[in-house]
Amino acid sequence: MAKPNKWTLLRKRVIWILILLLVPPFILFFSGTGQAPPGRRRGSAGTLFGIAVPWEAYERQEAWVRRKVTDRVSGLSSGLVDQLVQQQIWRELLLLAEAKRQRLRVDDQELAASICRIPAFQQDGRFRPDYYYGYLRATGMGPQDFEGFLRHDLLIERLVDSVKASVALSDEDVRAAYEAAHERLRGLLFFFDPSSHTEEAEAAMTEEELRAYYGAHLEEIRIPDEINVEYAGASREDLTRREPPSDEELNAFYAEHEAEFLREDGTLKPLDEVREEVRRRVMDQKTRKALTVLALDLDEDLRAQRSFEEIAQTRALARRASGPVPIGTPWLPEGLPPDETQAVETLPEGAMSGVIETGQGVYIARVTQRLAARLPPLDEVRAEIRDRLIRLRAQDAARKAAGTLRARLNERRSAGLRFEEAFLAVGADPARAVSFTRTGAIDPIGAVPAVNTAAFGAPLGELTEVLETPGGFVVIRPEERLPADASKFAEVKDSVRQETLTRHQDRRVEEWLKDLEARANIQKFVEPPSAAGQ
Structure with missing residues (x-):
């Protein structure tokens, strides 16, 4: 069955993930033309800081960004590419305007050095002028056009680097990051697998439930063009x-x-x-x-x-x-x-x-x-609906079992029993002994960051809330925090410093961009990409 709602959510997620991937600094080199499309419109495409953005500037930037986006990511529909391109155009125009406001410059020597470093123009690590001019001939771009776009990318890189340079780390920050990353939590994990409830859910399925689900999810069931x-x-x-x-x-x-x-x-x-x-x-x-x-x-x-x-x-x-x-x-x-x-x-x-x-x-x-888009009859999708309902029923049963165990254990604890006594009293299945860091995978559920966060946030000896994972539901009882091995800090200090610095810099750039966008009060007169083809 087609699931338009799922695609809508996926498109939104894809757009934001790709925007993060394409946020400067980046300098991409590829085939294609950076020339503006013919038939430029008059007037402005929008405003930045209250200043009009001419259509010519917008269209030139659009051509450059579109080629970078399509060469950086593949397999996307034209509609998604259009959305991503338009958002990235305005981000680059904004960053260029800010670089101009700060009077940043890239001189000819820096530009030439950057061109010489482009892998596509090198052979065995040496710059080949014939490769460069061959590229320009193949793409139909003149040196002035290409170097102008490249100069803009370097300006954006310089601007973002200046923001990153404002981030400083002390030795205490690095040590704290090491201790947080390598501290381990030892405890008990109760795992509730939905597959153990499949037979029960299958036996309880009725025709009335199938028909009710079909009638309540027509748009989800509808098959698109x-x-x-x-x-x-x-x-x-x-x-x-x-x-x-x-x-x-x-x-x-x-x-x-x-x-x-x-x-x-x-x-x-x-x-x-x-x-x-x-x-x-x-x-x-x-x-x-x-x-x-x-x-x-x-x-x-x-x-x-x-x-x-x-x-x-x-x-x-x-x-x-x-x-x-x-x-x-x-x-x-x-x-x-x-x-x-x-x-x-x-x-x-x-x-x-x-x-x-x-x-x-x-x-x-x-x-x-x-x-053409159509709504399949119930008989055509009966098997899929049945499988989905069984899966949902099994998941609900596993979630309920996890919640029931947690409630019963807490009830016995409130009555004065030690955890071991409460565990025996409720007759629960054996728990798994686990040990994990704040970011490491946990057997048997794998890497689920939300579970690690919840477990480290729970008081020792207490049960977490019921936590959902891709494979089922878990409840964790943290029992002991094991500090990081201080003797190994010196060995990894440099790598921890770089990782922590990069993480802090990325967070600083993200905050700075949000503030810059708010101050720019961007007004867009460009029609959003059509929903067709998305």
Whole structure:
């Protein structure tokens, strides 16, 4: 069953997680254009600190941010990308405005040094000007455009670094962080597994309950618009398997690039010593060339209005199918490249896409079927509803069992019994002896930070509230705090200092950004991304 409500919650979570990932400092380098879209609008896109943001500035920043976002994260629907891009545009414009207000600058020497450090423009750790200018030619960007955007990213980095620099740690702070991170809690854990209540829940299920659940969850059960997609093409992996480099090609590449395989003393490394690097570079050249040729061939086929079947057969392309795929699903089924689904989502049934070039391959795709949103009848989803109700019933039973045990133990304790006596009196299943830190995993529940926090926050000898975990419910009785081993502090002091500093800096930047956004009083005149495709 489709669950629109779940996707809504997931989209919100994804947006905020990705914004945190993309908060400066970051400098990304990739293929694409940073030029502003044609047909600029007049007026302003919004205001920052009461000052208008021209459409031209907004659109230029949008092009740059969109390429950074799409190259940093993949597999997202176009709707989610649009939301993330728009929020990140305003954050970067805000940070640039603040950098200007603080009169921060990046001089030409710093800019040149940054360009030389970009891995895409290096070979064996050395800057290659031909790589740089080749990149500019391939993307259609002039040096002035690229270096202007890069200068802005460096300004943002400098601004955020200045905020981080305001954070200081004392030796006492570092020691306290070490002690908190390595202090252990020893206690008893009561685990309540929902699976032990499955048979009971299954036996109690009735037809009336199935019908009642169906009627109360129609929107959750409703299946959204979907498409079936067929695609054909070649990936880098396909080409690597199909045409591995020959010994002749390896020897030729090695001979042509001998200067790149010299030792520090000037002697030439033998081919056997660098064979894997040579193989990788030859294969990279071959696949890039093959994908470029394939893209041109497919474009020619589409211009000639050849059918999907004819193109796939003529070009010896493997045909693959996937679906039904919900329109706008944030992550797509395994095997279906995200770029392809987003490229065909709006096509009518039977229509083909243009040539789709991704970082990993070249494809064409078509929609073989469009399925309108519908409400499936009860009989179609009966098994799913039944399984869900059984699972919910079993979870409720496990939660209730945990609460009952906790209440009975506390009742006996209030009557004056020691914990061991109360435990025997209620006839509870054996508890597990556990020992864990504030952030470490706990057997058998794994890593559930909320459980660690609750256990460390409970008084020794008392029971925590009933705590939910992915696998069931737990109640913990902390019995003893075991202090961190002071003798090992010196060994890890430097790493603890860096980890603690990074954590404090991130928190400081987050607080500073919230304050900056409030002071900027951002007004946006840009329409929010359409819900279509989300």
